[in-house]
Amino acid sequence: MGALATTSTRASTRRSGWLIHRLVMIVTGLFFALWTLIPMYWIIATSLKTDLQVFRENTLYPTSPTLVNYHTILYQTNFLLYIRNSLEVALVVTTASMVFGSAAAYAIARLQFRGRSTIARGIVVSYLVPGSLLFISLFEVLNELNLTDQLTGLMVVYLSFTLPFCTWLMIGYFRSIPKELEEAALVDGCTRFRALVSIILPLTLPALVVVALFSFTQSWNEFLYALVFISSDSQKTFTVGLIGLIQGDTLPWSLMMAAATLGLIPPLIVYVISQRWVVSGLAAGSVKG
Amino acid sequence: MASYASTAAQNRARQRFLGRDWKLGWILVVPILIVLVGLIAYPFLLSIYLSFTDKMIGRPAHFVGLENYRDVMFGAEFGAVFWKSVLNTIAYTGGAVISKALIGMGMALFLHEEFRGRGAMRALCFLPWAIPSLIVGLSWKWIFYGTQAGMLNGILIDLGLSDTLIQWLGNPHLALASVTFVDIWAGCPFYGMMFLAGLQSIPRELYEAASMDGANVFGRFRHITVPSLAGVIAITMLLSTIWTANGFNLIYILTGGGPANASMTFPMFTYQVGIAGAQRLGAASSITVLFLPFFLILIYILTRHMLAEEL
Numbered sequence: 001m002g003a004l005a006t007t008s009t010r011a012s013t014r015r016s017g018w019l020i021h022r023l024v025m026i027v028t029g030l031f032f033a034l035w036t037l038i039p040m041y042w043i044i045a046t047s048l049k050t051d052l053q054v055f056r057e058n059t060l061y062p063t064s065p066t067l068v069n070y071h072t073i074l075y076q077t078n079f080l081l082y083i084r085n086s087l088e089v090a091l092v093v094t095t096a097s098m099v100f101g102s103a104a105a106y107a108i109a110r111l112q113f114r115g116r117s118t119i120a121r122g123i124v125v126s127y128l129v130p131g132s133l134l135f136i137s138l139f140e141v142l143n144e145l146n147l148t149d150q151l152t153g154l155m156v157v158y159l160s161f162t163l164p165f166c167t168w169l170m171i172g173y174f175r176s177i178p179k180e181l182e183e184a185a186l187v188d189g190c191t192r193f194r195a196l197v198s199i200i201l202p203l204t205l206p207a208l209v210v211v212a213l214f215s216f217t218q219s220w221n222e223f224l225y226a227l228v229f230i231s232s233d234s235q236k237t238f239t240v241g242l243i244g245l246i247q248g249d250t251l252p253w254s255l256m257m258a259a260a261t262l263g264l265i266p267p268l269i270v271y272v273i274s275q276r277w278v279v280s281g282l283a284a285g286s287v288k289g
Numbered sequence: 290m291a292s293y294a295s296t297a298a299q300n301r302a303r304q305r306f307l308g309r310d311w312k313l314g315w316i317l318v319v320p321i322l323i324v325l326v327g328l329i330a331y332p333f334l335l336s337i338y339l340s341f342t343d344k345m346i347g348r349p350a351h352f353v354g355l356e357n358y359r360d361v362m363f364g365a366e367f368g369a370v371f372w373k374s375v376l377n378t379i380a381y382t383g384g385a386v387i388s389k390a391l392i393g394m395g396m397a398l399f400l401h402e403e404f405r406g407r408g409a410m411r412a413l414c415f416l417p418w419a420i421p422s423l424i425v426g427l428s429w430k431w432i433f434y435g436t437q438a439g440m441l442n443g444i445l446i447d448l449g450l451s452d453t454l455i456q457w458l459g460n461p462h463l464a465l466a467s468v469t470f471v472d473i474w475a476g477c478p479f480y481g482m483m484f485l486a487g488l489q490s491i492p493r494e495l496y497e498a499a500s501m502d503g504a505n506v507f508g509r510f511r512h513i514t515v516p517s518l519a520g521v522i523a524i525t526m527l528l529s530t531i532w533t534a535n536g537f538n539l540i541y542i543l544t545g546g547g548p549a550n551a552s553m554t555f556p557m558f559t560y561q562v563g564i565a566g567a568q569r570l571g572a573a574s575s576i577t578v579l580f581l582p583f584f585l586i587l588i589y590i591l592t593r594h595m596l597a598e599e600l
């Protein structure tokens with residue numbers, strides 16, 4: 001009888017523990033969902049109102065949704081050009097970071113040569129040195145090279161933050177691949193280059209995805225360098241172009257939010273495709289936040 | 290024959306000195322070497338040199354000794370703003386890093402549990418990480434807007450929680466806190482990702498053993514999770530300290546450092562001195578040099594930590 005009573009209390013504490021757990025999970029889930037979605041919602045909801053509705057009606061939702069802001073942005077401003085410039089920069093930087101980053105990482109992880117560990121140290125330090133310490137003197141460097149006010153200049157400068165990270169992440173990944181795989185290929189008569197391209201690189205695909213996601217997002221989002229180095233309208237990336245829409249002291253909020261929504265599309269596409277590899281990719285290195 | 294043998298010996302000696310794969314190795318690292326030297330090391334040294342000159346945009350530089358440092362720290366124009374920016378940078382970075390770590394830990398623990406729709410929830414929680422910080426800043430500037438058209442003021446007044454319009458970004462007492470909040474929103478997914486990656490590497494058996502010994506949720510968190518994650522927590526917070534202190538985009542769009550320098554941190558101050566207002570590249574360089582020791586210490590600790598594991 002006593003034994004039975006204890007069992008049933010234990011069962012009921014377990015059940016109440018389970019209930020509390022479930023409740024905590026639901027509350028936390030709701031909190032984080034709202035936390036992320038409210039600002040997103042507000043951007044999109046505002047972009048579907050006219051400026052008049054924004055200031056007259058004060059509603060939390062668009063009473064009569066309109067696409068007029070998108071029409072204005074696409075047909076009466078240079079916004080599409082800015083988006084194209086951003087895409088161009090981001091794609092070139094991403095490709096270059098993947099190619100040069102894996103090459104250097106392979107050399108550091110697998111080959112033996114003098115200076116290897118010094119370079120590895122240099123890569124880590126460069127990854128950590130923040131841009132706001134360098135932008136003043138980088139402006140001078142680009143001036144000397146006649147690369148200010150050009151997309152090419154931005155591409156070069158963006159490599160300074162994407163390449164060290166990409167290399168660092170790839171070094172960790174190359175190390176996790178057993179040497180024997182490659183040695184077997186070498187014994188079978190493959191050249192080192194063949195072995196790298198046809199055996200090692202396919203195995204590093206998850207890391208390459210993270211590297212691509214990182215380089216693309218960081219180049220797409222970059223603002224400080226673009227603000228300082230670019231002045232002509234034809235060379236503006238979307239971040240600087242977005243700021244250029246502000247005229248005087250008053251912000252055309254509904255227009256800005258429509259532009260922001262458009263600027264969100266490319267990084268969101270890349271994010272949705274590659275996000276499930278991020279956490280495992282992070283285990284190898286660490287991403288700039 | 291003899292010369293052939295000696296060339297072979299030379300080759301071997303060279304290989305021993307330069308390493309087995311030196312040719313291929315050096316070819317592969319050339320691109321990153323150019324980046325490291327040309328875009329990091331050289332600008333770094335250049336900014337130290339510029340800080341001792343009167344360099345302005347489009348004009349030649351003259352050596353002026355410590356004048357920039359005197360102007361920036363004690364001059365009539367910049368002195369007060371500089372010290373304000375030091376204090377603001379510390380408050381902003383400290384507040385944001387600690388809050389992001391706490392929320393990020395909550396996020397990681399939540400996402401580590403098993404439940405239906407976990408994949409979608411993960412994608413949702415990490416989403417702010419992928420949003421351009423400029424857009425983050427812009428959307429929060431609009432949420433914080435100081436009339437009833439601003440979402441937050443509209444809701445507070447509708448619900449009767451406030452009877453005046455609160456100037457979240459326009460009130461000198463609130464501006465820095467509001468900016469810090471937005472940085473927390475944008476930054477906590479990075480912590481969540483790092484902590485989750487760490488949680489996934491803790492063996493399940495540890496928790497099972499602790500449960501057997503009668504440890505409850507909090508006991509397991511204190512005695513297993515925290516010690517196992519200590520390294521990840523330290524690295525994440527150190528990295529984030531560097532990046533938070535250097536944050537420019539959010540402050541630029543939200544307040545521009547105002548009102549009355551209430552949210553002026555050092556990157557914004559550097560920008561104002563070097564690019565926006567006075568265009569004094571020399572003086573701006575001296576600001577970055579003054580903040581340099583702090584970052585060098587962090588970089589030194591992190592480099593040791595990160596290389597210890599890898600090399």
